[in-house]
Amino acid sequence: DSALRQLMLEGYCRVTIELKHPIYRTPTIRPLQSGVSFDRDKDFRTLSFTIYNPGQYTIEFNDHITKTLHLFVDSFSEDEETYKKDSSVLYFSKGIHDKTNDKRISSDNTIRLSSSIKTVYLEQGAIVRASFFAYNLDGVKILGHGRIDGSVFVRNADTNQRQIPIDFQYCKNVKIQDVRFTDPAGWCLNLYFLNGVKVDNVKIITSRANGDGISVQSCKNVEVSRCFVRSFDDTLVVKNYPRYGNYSREGESEHIHFSDCILITDLAQTREVGYETIGEKRNDISFENI
Numbered sequence: 001d002s003a004l005r006q007l008m009l010e011g012y013c014r015v016t017i018e019l020k021h022p023i024y025r026t027p028t029i030r031p032l033q034s035g036v037s038f039d040r041d042k043d044f045r046t047l048s049f050t051i052y053n054p055g056q057y058t059i060e061f062n063d064h065i066t067k068t069l070h071l072f073v074d075s076f077s078e079d080e081e082t083y084k085k086d087s088s089v090l091y092f093s094k095g096i097h098d099k100t101n102d103k104r105i106s107s108d109n110t111i112r113l114s115s116s117i118k119t120v121y122l123e124q125g126a127i128v129r130a131s132f133f134a135y136n137l138d139g140v141k142i143l144g145h146g147r148i149d150g151s152v153f154v155r156n157a158d159t160n161q162r163q164i165p166i167d168f169q170y171c172k173n174v175k176i177q178d179v180r181f182t183d184p185a186g187w188c189l190n191l192y193f194l195n196g197v198k199v200d201n202v203k204i205i206t207s208r209a210n211g212d213g214i215s216v217q218s219c220k221n222v223e224v225s226r227c228f229v230r231s232f233d234d235t236l237v238v239k240n241y242p243r244y245g246n247y248s249r250e251g252e253s254e255h256i257h258f259s260d261c262i263l264i265t266d267l268a269q270t271r272e273v274g275y276e277t278i279g280e281k282r283n284d285i286s287f288e289n290i
Contacts, residue, residue: 010076056228094125122146162186218251240279250279
């Protein structure tokens with residue numbers, strides 16, 4: 001019932017949507033503060049409007065949140081050519097990438113970053129069906145206007161079968177920007193014992209069980225801004241977890257700031273601090289303009 005489209009904007013764009021079903025109630029274009037007006041034609045079942053600014057728009061039809069179009073509009077960028085020419089960048093071009101056609105993806109559907117390859121760029125139109133794993137690295141980057149797709153992976157809570165798109169542990173100076181995530185089979189951004197994190201203009205949509213959006217666990221100095229997250233489970237989460245295998249070493253969370261984000265949760269909490277927490281110190285956690 002929900003559709004997803006992305007545009008790269010230079011100037012302005014006129015959008016016309018043709019529907020299969022009648023428009024019998026007034027549509028809504030969110031966020032309301034964007035002030036996007038529209039024209040509708042009930043006879044031809046079309047809705048037209050003009051986008052002047054980048055943003056994350058949700059068009060609701062017939063006054064129902066499940067009948068939606070998520071329209072993500074980013075500024076036009078020429079970064080792709082720069083990253084494509086850099087041999088130190090793991091670059092994904094247009095098309096579907098999975099373990100059957102891309103040797104960089106292991107048999108367990110994982111891409112393991114290293115000290116020699118720490119920057120990933122997804123070209124617009126790239127769809128990567130894999131997880132990205134980083135451990136004890138400094139300066140990891142996941143960038144670009146492509147998509148990391150988890151819809152093909154099984155999520156089974158009874159057997160703990162899952163495929164986490166971003167699993168970063170004990171890293172410093174992490175940046176995740178512009179990328180889209182669809183239907184992760186588990187928590188989407190699993191950030192664990194990191195110091196120095198910037199998550200900007202990331203878009204996450206998942207209807208999967210246990211499909212948390214951005215999970216910040218025992219991290220310090222984290223900035224999450226301009227993100228769109230529609231999750232089935234919790235959307236923005238801060239937790240203190242102990243170190244794996246050593247529960248006597250409690251986690252600490254401090255200087256974690258979320259700002260200018262658009263959130264929808266279909267089941268659980270949009271913002272959560274503290275559940276599943278082991279560790280007493282949680283300091284300077286803020287949510288602004290959500």
